[in-house]
Amino acid sequence: MNTDPRVEDLLRELAPQVLGVLARRFGDFATAEDAVQEALLAAATQWPAEGVPANPRGWLIQVGYRRMIELVRGEQARRRREDLVARRDPDDRQYAPAADEELTAERDDTLVLLMLCCHPALAPTSAVALTLRAVGGLSTAEIARAFLVPEATMAQRISRAKQRIRASGLPFRMPEPAERADRLAAVRQVLYLVFTEGHTSTTGPDLRRIDLAVEAIRLTRALHTLLPDDSESAGLLALMLLTEARGPARTGPSGELISLAEQDRSRWDASAIAEGVALVTRALPRGPVGPYQVQAAIAALHDEAPSTQQTDWPQILALYQVLERLVGSPVVALNRAVATAMVYGPAAGLTALDALADDPRLAGHHRLPAARAHLHEMAGDRERAVTDYRAAAARTSSVPEQRYLTMRAARLAAESAPIASEPSPLA
Known part of the structure; x- marks a missing residue:
């Protein structure tokens, strides 16, 4: 099925918002994620032919909500689960969300979803897969193709991750303040894992998996938008932009690897470099300085140098010494x-x-x-x-x-x- 790229981008933007609404309403992340996937599939099928509705987010919420009701009612423990949902919900959540409900900062649950999908209880491979599906809005088939594994294998990986979350009893809400720093660090690590696999694939015939790198940057940009004062998230976004800016020059006509010293620097993405430099320049003085900021500063020195010989290697060496003390x-x-x-x-x-x-x-x-x-x-x-x-x-x-x-x-x-x-x- 070929979907209009504009529709794909819109669905990926809306997926975590819709999932957040349903997960809060029903208190069941795993089932809500299934319902949202079906709503996204329906939209990908209908919207290219019939046009995007005036309120696409509301459309997805209503379709996902109806499917969620069907899934809940199909369970043998329907009454017990519905009573549990009713007790869990505050009064303003006792009814289906209105289709025209405006999205507010309180309602944007992307950060909550990221922290849930990147929970330390999950294996890194499971956290990556679940994040790309639940927050990124990618289908299981798309994720499987990106990581060069059978779709059935990826489906099992995602299913086990959701079962682990369900069994843990984790509520759909922000972690307690004492836990947030560690959970946010886990989110950054998962996003960085997605990016590194996209930047340099560990297996297969291609050096890069551009779709993964682009998705990692999109999700990290969303994280930075949600937490604009978090200097380490800004550093991570800067690092990705400054690294991926060299992407077009890293391979030759036949896909062969071209080393940094041999790359045609005129092919580097100047706008991505400018954005990355601006991000890390703003982040470093705010502190505390973390490893992603230091790596971004190193990448900026490489990107701003006219050649390998003219690179500020003493400064890069000093930054690696700082980074080594931070991460070992x-x-x-x-x-x-x-x-x-x-x-x-x-x-x-x-x-x-x-x-x-x-x-x-x-x-x-x-x-x-x-x-x-x-x-x-x-x-x-x-x-x-x-x-x-x-x-x-x-x-x-x-x-x-x-x-x-x-x-x-x-x-x-x-x-x-x-x-x-x-x-x-x-x-």
């Missing part, structure tokens, strides 16, 4: 080692990488040999660079990364091979 990640330490090489030379960078050789968190990961290969190449040690590029290629599951690393090794090996003398024409 081996990947951050690896990036700090590369920045060290750019400031003090490849030998200093290789020494920093040696300290990570025994870190179990990097065992089997392609990043360490890839970084080591790059620094050996900088140092002119082609033989070791070839060995490490090949080792990195064997460890990554990304086809474009495999091809890039293999080609890099092949090129260096060819440059290192002795030139055979031409045979005598008389031989």
